[in-house]
Amino acid sequence: MTDVFQQNDCRFCPGAKTKDVLRRPGFNVKQCMICGVMWTDPLRSDEVFRISDENAYLQVSDIVSSDNLERLRLILKYAPQDSYNKLLEIGFMHGDFLCQAREVGYEVHGLDLSESAVSVAASKLGDCVKRGTLDETHSGNSVDIIAAFNVIEHMDAPDNFLDNAKRALRPGGQLALETPSQESLYHYIMFLRGRLNPGKEFEIGLHPNGHMFKYGKKAWKNILSKRGFTVLHCATRSTSIKELLVKKKSSGIATRIGIILFGILARMLGLGNRIFVIARSQ
Ligand SMILES: [Zn+2]
Numbered sequence: 001m002t003d004v005f006q007q008n009d010c011r012f013c014p015g016a017k018t019k020d021v022l023r024r025p026g027f028n029v030k031q032c033m034i035c036g037v038m039w040t041d042p043l044r045s046d047e048v049f050r051i052s053d054e055n056a057y058l059q060v061s062d063i064v065s066s067d068n069l070e071r072l073r074l075i076l077k078y079a080p081q082d083s084y085n086k087l088l089e090i091g092f093m094h095g096d097f098l099c100q101a102r103e104v105g106y107e108v109h110g111l112d113l114s115e116s117a118v119s120v121a122a123s124k125l126g127d128c129v130k131r132g133t134l135d136e137t138h139s140g141n142s143v144d145i146i147a148a149f150n151v152i153e154h155m156d157a158p159d160n161f162l163d164n165a166k167r168a169l170r171p172g173g174q175l176a177l178e179t180p181s182q183e184s185l186y187h188y189i190m191f192l193r194g195r196l197n198p199g200k201e202f203e204i205g206l207h208p209n210g211h212m213f214k215y216g217k218k219a220w221k222n223i224l225s226k227r228g229f230t231v232l233h234c235a236t237r238s239t240s241i242k243e244l245l246v247k248k249k250s251s252g253i254a255t256r257i258g259i260i261l262f263g264i265l266a267r268m269l270g271l272g273n274r275i276f277v278i279a280r281s282q
Pocket residue numbers: 010011012013016032033034035036037
């Protein structure tokens with residue numbers, strides 16, 4: 001892998017001490033000693049943008065809908081549509097969340113990098129969904145809510161994304177994020193497995209070009225407060241077991257039973273695999 005994509009320093013805390021917490025074939029996992037965020041070094045092996053698995057997404061549309069309702073319920077609690085009208089989602093996939101948000105009264109807008117996702121979403125939502133990213137050209141103080149679910153862990157410059165979100169949001173506007181969690185049963189077990197099998201390649205929940213960063217409650221509170229946000233809500237949640245089974249459809253029966261037991265145990269222990277954050281721009 002080329003040195004161009006090496007990431008020695010924390011993107012959020014310039015100059016902070018870091019340590020290698022896990023060595024994997026082809027990359028290391030580093031952690032910032034200040035904010036606690038983890039990332040892969042290198043972040044990428046190339047510049048190619050890889051779209052998430054849209055087929056798997058389509059097979060779980062009923063779960064996506066109930067997940068979205070849970071997200072909407074939290075957003076409505078902290079940013080009700082009568083005082084927070086304009087909602088922008090980054091990485092909207094097929095626009096399901098935006099459709100549900102529009103139904104409860106938000107004025108919705110979306111940006112996504114996948115051409116096919118934009119075309120599917122546009123057939124339901126019209127021209128309020130576009131291909132693109134939230135960048136420095138986005139007009140300032142123009143949005144009430146920015147939502148990004150399971151997106152920021154795929155960004156190699158998440159600090160720039162947060163700065164652009166801060167600028168695009170009006171003062172008092174809110175940011176709603178969902179990402180994989182460091183404080184999860186999945187994370188603890190995969191890291192232990194990684195330590196025990198240093199030369200063997202398998203998924204640990206972090207990999208160059210894919211999930212490049214992993215956040216936890218401490219990391220989110222630290223990162224967001226340094227960037228001018230006040231955290232209003234920060235809690236773990238679990239991916240539905242049905243969704244995990246669809247994604248591992250080709251696995252054997254033992255793996256599928258393992259996924260079910262694992263999902264139940266993670267819920268019992270309160271160690272869900274995702275973290276949901278709502279923060280207000282100061
Ligand atoms: Zn840091």
